[in-house]
Amino acid sequence: MKKLYVFYDAQDDFALRSYAWLVAQPPLWPLEFIPFQASERMARFQGIDDFRRRGPLLGVGDEGGVYAGPNAFIICLYALKDYQEWSYRLSAPMFLPLARRAFELLSTQGRKFSRQMERLDDPKLAWLLEYPGSSSAPG
């Protein structure tokens, strides 16, 4: 991959916050952001409309591969210098359903928090993602 196109729903709060966060991160490859509402730019990607209802965020690689649903969050993390490790961890079957929640936490809580999460072992991290707000994981 040499470039990642990120499509986001500009009328969705979560997608807008994600966009604002992604822009601020040092990327490994250039990222190009295209809102769903920019129909002219969307028209360059034939067939993208089929994926729009899969979520507020879509990733498209420069070869035309579409990453939708939880995979969209993972491919965005994969393209960031500081978060590529996270993309590998979260793509495990255990975490894939929780990828959106993980992405949300990573993108709102800051780098320090993400390092704390990194130190958790898998079951504890899964617990944290599944039951947000509960401070203690089961022993």
Place this chain on the structure above:
Amino acid sequence: MKPMLIATIAGEAGSAAVWTYIAYLFVSVSLTVWVARTLHKNGRIFLVDSLLGNEPLADSVNHLLVVGFYLINIGFVTLALKYGDKATDAQTALEILSTKVGLVLVVLGIMHFFNLFIFSKMRRRATLHRPPPILPEGPVKMTRG
């Protein structure tokens, strides 16, 4: 044979300069060996990580790096032996010894950080070539516009 040779050289000149040289060689070479061993032992895990877990390659690179490290450092130490002031008494001997050993240490330090810099470059290059953890779901046709 060897102590006699040293004694002869030292006795002949009878000077602090020769003793300074001997002490310089001894201290510098021991330091080089110590640093090389430390790097070899503790650098391995760093290399394995930089090379994305390729352990045989990491061991090979580790060994080759230590060889290069010895060559450059011992080469530098022997080349630098005769440069600088000559010792005439105990005080100048200590001063000169200290300056020379200090220079060797600084060169060792610079080489050490240069090595680390190269590894981090290697690591960064490796991350650029890691495939994505997931497969795309479907293709879209992209047209230039």
